[in-house]
Amino acid sequence: MAATVLTSLSTSPMVLQPSSAPTVPEAANRGWKEVLSASYSSSTSGNWSWDASDQSVPSTPSPPLSNDSNKNFLLSSNNDDISDDIHESTHFMFEDPIPRKRKNSMKVMFKCLWKNCEKVLSTSSGIQRHIRTMHLGRNSDSDYSDGEEDFYYSEIEVNMDSLTEGLSSLTPTSPTTTAPPPVFPSLLVDVPHSEHIEVTGPHSHAPSLLSQSAPSTLCHIRTDHAYQATAPVTVPVVPELVGVGNTNGTGPLTETSNGISVSWQSPPVNFKGVPGPVNHVRPVSTGEKRQPAISTHTAVTKSHAFVTPATKATPGTRKPRGEAKKCRKVYGMEKKDMWCTACRWKKACQRFTD
DNA sequence: GCTGCCGGGGT
């Protein structure tokens, strides 16, 4: 059984073998294979599982794999080194899938996901160079540090024999899949529900919360956004994503267009985010960068008609109370640390303005 | 009584 699996693994995917494909000599492949075999034979099934808890830090797999090449894999910005980076990173990220050409006529292509760009190139370095030069307006040789460059492209698999439909070939057991072999079953399972990954779409919602930076099988979005790589998947981005134009009376749970229920009532400890009206100054979470061409917004803005207090102008000095529930009411005394600072200081609420 | 927040004080 194990031998069968090993055999199928070692002969299957070429995974990410972008520009190096034509240049990697057979000897190198053989070396890979040996490494692979050794790795696989020495590993138990436990090594094959992908800890779901790591999804919160998608670009950094499990601790034992402490290697910067991991980072390079996702954030590599020096495309001249990408071959080495990927070579190295795939080595440990996928527990050494073989970067070897498949026997069948599957071919991995790289499709640019920028808006209105259908560019498809055969190498990742090529697509990165394309993105860099065409979309980012950079010279291909400019050196950017890790995590500062944006690449949005998908890795698509072209079957020369018969074009498989959609993601149907993503099943872990499918022998026709390229890229990460059933090493990450959970990832593969995740693929369908990260619907933002579209092979055919001109753009995708790549930096979605669900985006798993780890490569999926048929295609994966490769980005460098710090927030994507480090966002704890849930809260900090949520207020913005959800576009909570009105939190008054809507309750803590909001549903995105993806059908994802999110709660901005469970922010991190130091949460200073403001799920309040759009005119409020939104504190930018650390590392948050905006993706240029891909909109992550879901227009859930509800215009809230506050009654203008003009008709009710009190003769006194105080303006009449707003109708909006303030932090005190919304969160309650027990969650005082979730109040906006103004409320905490007994000032006019900044989050739920009138 | 609860709530929102002004005004003022402390650091």
Next chain:
DNA sequence: ACCCCGGCAGC
């Protein structure tokens, strides 16, 4: 600037 709170007015 940040933080706290007494006290007042609206509800």
